[in-house]
Amino acid sequence: MDDIYSPPQDPLVILHQDHEIVVVDKPSGLLSVPGKGEHLADCLIARVQRVFPTALLVHRLDRDTSGVMVFALTPHAQRHLGLQFENRQTKKIYIARVWGEVAAPEGHIDLPLIVDWPNRPLQMVDHENGRPAQTDWKRVRTGGxxxxxxxxxxxxxxxxxxxxMLEIGHPILGDPFYATGPARDFPRLMLHSETLQLRHPDGGRTLRFTAKAPF
Structure with a gap:
């Protein structure tokens, strides 16, 4: 991973805003929250708070992942949304480009994960001590x-x-942590949070937000 943090300076893309929440399309290369040190202060929540001063964190995306992120605008909304994420009541769909041509049309991965302490922040599969982790996947298309x-x-x-994805033999293209060789040689991590479905903190109606993958 590059040591120099130079996040993109794209203008904030707001997908939705109301009295309780704001939903934005996070660019790849921008931290969700500040890192340690002044040089890592520029992040999505800071940019959102310049426009919406009461914005509060609910969840995160990795620095190199792009796509839909929701912020709460009130403590009530933060609690409400936090419980939805915690209780797995939100629905998330990501788009990824991965190495190799996946043979099966769909599948399910159930591999528990734990931080790889000597190499943190890397994570690894650990069947004894790992926390449960499940992913469903569908192949959209293959080629090249x-x-x-x-x-x-x-x-x-x-x-x-x-x-x-690494564990099933198809690392995500451009992944600076887990891809190797030609699979790593891409301008960005090819992972994008395309859709986020949640219940609105005021009234509970189901909302679905989408941001098209830029790759």
Missing amino acids: GESRMRLMPKTGRSHQLRVH
Whole structure:
């Protein structure tokens, strides 16, 4: 991974806003929250708070992952949404380009994950001590030595989709942590949070937000 943090300066893309929530399309290469040190202060929540000063964190996306992220605008909304994520009541769909042509049309991965302490923040499969992690996947298309996939995580472990794809032999293209050789030689991590479905904190109606993958 590059040591120099130079996040994209794209304008904020707002997908939805109301009195309780704001939903944005996060660019790849931008931290969700500040890192340690002044040089890692620029992040999505800081940019959102410049426009919506009361914005509160609900969930995160990896720095190199792009796509749909929701922020709460009130403490009530933060609690409400936090419980939905915690209780797996949200539905998330990611688009990924992966190495190799995936043979099966769909599948399910159930591999528990734990932080790889000597190499953190990397994660690894650990059947004894790992926390449960499940991912459903569907092949969208294949060709040219790669596959386009629709990934539906059932749990929200750190790096879950990245490790699960690696473990089935199809690392996500451009992954600076888990891809090697030609699979790594892409301008960005080819992982995008395309769809997020949740219940609105005020009234509970189901909302579905989508941002098209830029690759």
